[in-house]
Amino acid sequence: MLRIDGLTFRIAGRTILDGASATVPDGHRVGLIGHNGAGKSTLLRLILGQYHPDEGEIVIERRAKIGTVAQEAPGGDETPLDVVLAGDAERAELLKAAETEQDGHRLAEIHERLATIGAHAGPARAQRILAGLGFDEAAQGRPMRSFSGGWRMRVALAAVLFAEPDLLLLDEPTNYLDLEGTLWLEDFLARYPRTLIIVSHDRDLLNKAVGHILHLEQGKLTLYAGGFDRFVKTRAEKIANLEAQRQKQDAARKHLQSFVDRFRYKATKAKQAQARLKMIEKMEPLPELPGEQRIDFSFPCKDELAPPVVTLEGAAVGYEGRPPVLRNLNLRIDPDDRIALLGSNGNGKSTFAKLIAGRLAPAAGEVRRAPKLRPGFFAQHQQDEFHLDETPINHMAALLPKASPTEVRSRLGAFGFGATLAETPVGRLSGGEKARLLFALMAVDAPNMIILDEPTNHLDIQAREALVAAVNDYAGAVILISHDRHLIEACADRLWLVAGGTVKPFEGDMEDYRRQVLAGAFDEGPVKSAAAPSADRKDQRREAARQREALAPLVKRVKAIETQMEKLAKDLAKTEAALADPKNFADPARLADLGKQRADLLKAQEAAENDWLEAQEALEAAS
Incomplete structure (x- = not known):
């Protein structure tokens, strides 16, 4: 399906791809990974023909239809269903031609092709895709102008999934999805019948939806069989073998050089010394060991609190002039709690987080907080509040007016900001670097509760693992909203479901939740908790x-x-x-x-x- 041969590409004198080669056979589902800035999105643009290589070539199977998510979805009077159906250009053109075609022979050909591509089942298939991405029947019929940018991007994703191109290219498609949409997409892509290349930092997606990993590192491409976990193991073995070979080669070179140094000027041994010199020269240098990009950071916590940290009794919360979003909240948060909020977007997860953080006052009932509670709040939209022409040093210094320049730099350095990056204007930072800057600013007051609302957007895998470690080492309470299942499973020990206008504990685990999401349980209101495992077998059979x-x-x-x-x-x-x-x-x-x-x-x-x-x-x- 796709062959990349000796590809070299440079941007502003910087080499992004350096003689990279790889082959993706027809029907393979491939995860394209690499650290932020490695060139993954650039490679997709090269495949799409939006960029042109300096050297080498990209060969795509003849007549293959290539699809990717449109940069923007329409915002007019069209409905999401209209936009998705129009995503399959061939189907739309054939249906239009069938209405006007007068020639019987040509009309027969059109209908034969429509039957081949399953065109008449299109509306039902489009509705299922939209439903999986969070659009109920009413939303599918609303005008596109009534949706926010994030929801429009979901429609753009649905359109390319509906078109089912021969080669589907997706670049971080879960960034606009909630956990429920991510679980549905993971299941959908795992059954995608054609060739798929997806850029993602989501470990679960890379383990369940793809069968190969294409690793972009130091300008080169390497294809590994299996999902992400198998890639990690295979690559670790490769690095260990390479290091063992290097040590063996260094020992052999040292032994040969020792003989040469001793006897090269001795007449009776000169020929043997020259032979060993040639052996040293013929030793092929082993490739450099790949450098691991490691990021470590931590969230300090002072003034640890006695339980409970927050208590809600009959509380309701919403926005001024509107009915409450959530009601009948009777919950308690303790200092050692690690709570993940589940539920579809729009059900009130962020609203609940703002209530806990004190950013929204209760509309009814009572919310009691510990007197010394100091919550730290992370939300992606806070990136919009950055001053793009100022540096991370400027932002940190504004929060620490009495701190020395050394202390300011030390605070930033703890979150991966070296000297150069700390002095780079925020407008030139990547999405992941901006997220780490938000973490650094949130940590300034050493909060005794942290609330993380979609913290992994734009973070690469190394930064996500650093976040997992930082949350698990943190001494205070944690409230987590994320579409990253790996982060939830690694960090949360309690699950709360935000659905049906309230928040209640969910007694199952993430696998229970995944099964119920894919079964459509959340479409009919709150997802039901897992059945108690202690029920009598005879009663279970009777109930079945x-x-x-x-x-x-x-x-x-x-x-x-x-x-x-x-x-x-x-x-x-x-x-x-x-x-x-x-x-x-x-x-x-x-x-x-x-x-x-x-x-x-x-x-x-x-x-x-x-x-x-x-x-x-x-x-x-x-x-």
Whole structure:
């Protein structure tokens, strides 16, 4: 599908790719990884033809359709469903041509191609993709102008997934998704039937959705089999073997050189010394050991508090002039709590975090905080408050007016800001560097509670691992909102579900939550907690039998509709075959009759698909 051969590319004199080569076979799902600034996005632009290499070439299978997420989604009166359906340009063009085409032979070809690409099932498929990315039925029919930029980017992602290109290129697609959307996308991409290259720093996505890792390091590309965890193990073994070879080669060189130094000027040994010199010269230098980019930082905590840190009794919270977003909050947070908030975007996770942080006052009920509580709050939108022409030193010095320049630099250095980076204008920092600057500024007051709202956006894998270590070493309470499942599983020991207008503990683990998200449980309100494992087996069997009996009518209805859909599909195929039969081209009346039959069958098929979707959703909800 894709061959990269000796690719070299430079930007402003800096070499990004240096003779890089790799081959991605047809049907492979590949995760493209590398530290921030390594050139991953640049490589995607080269594949798309937006950049042109200085040397080498990129060869893509002939006639392969390449797709990527559009930079912007429309913001007019079109609905998300309209935009997604238009994402498959071939389907849209064929449907438009079918409405105006007069030539019977050409019309038959059009209908044959539409049948081949499954065009008539398009609306149902588009609806499923949008639903997976968080758009309910009502949202799918709203005008695009009513959505924020993040939701429009979800529509752009849905459009390219619907188009199902032969080569799909995705660059950090989860940055605009919540955890629920990320879990759905992970499952969708794991079953993607064509070639996929995805840039991501999400470990779970790279373990579950791809079968190979393409590592970009020091301008070179290396393809590894397996997901991310296997890549880490294989690469560690490769580095260890390389180091062992280097030590062995150094020992051999030292031994040979010792002989040469002793005997090169002794007549009887001169030839042997020269032979050993040639052996040393012929030793091929081993490649340099790859340098690991390591980042370490920590969150200081002083004034540790006695429990409870925060208590909520009958509390409600919302925004002025609007009904409360969350009600009936009866919760308690202790100093050693590590709590992750689950729930779809829009359910109120950030609102709840602001209430805990004291940035929103309760609309009802009571919120009691420890007198010395000092929360630190991290939110991605705070990056918009940076002064882009000022440096990290300026921002840190503003918070520490009495600190010496050495102390200011030391504070920044603890979060990976060396001398050069600390003096770089914020406008020129990468997204990950801005996030680390936010961490550094948040840590200034040594808060005894930290609230992290999507902290991993733009962080590479090394920085994410540093964040995991920093959170686990932190002495205070932690409230975490993240679409990164690895971060939640590594750091949180309690899960709270924000859904149905309130916040309640979720008793299952992340795997329970994932299963229920993919089953559509969150579409019908709060996700249910995992069943208690201690139930008696006989009672469990009885309950299972009762559920099967209750579900039987729904199962029967789904199967009946599926049988109807199979019959309609066969009838439609026969009709389209007749339309494509040259024998019927000379009989206009026959063609007209067949055209009417086909139109009726398409309407019946669409109605059956809608009935099937409703029945399936009812069955899943009941299950």
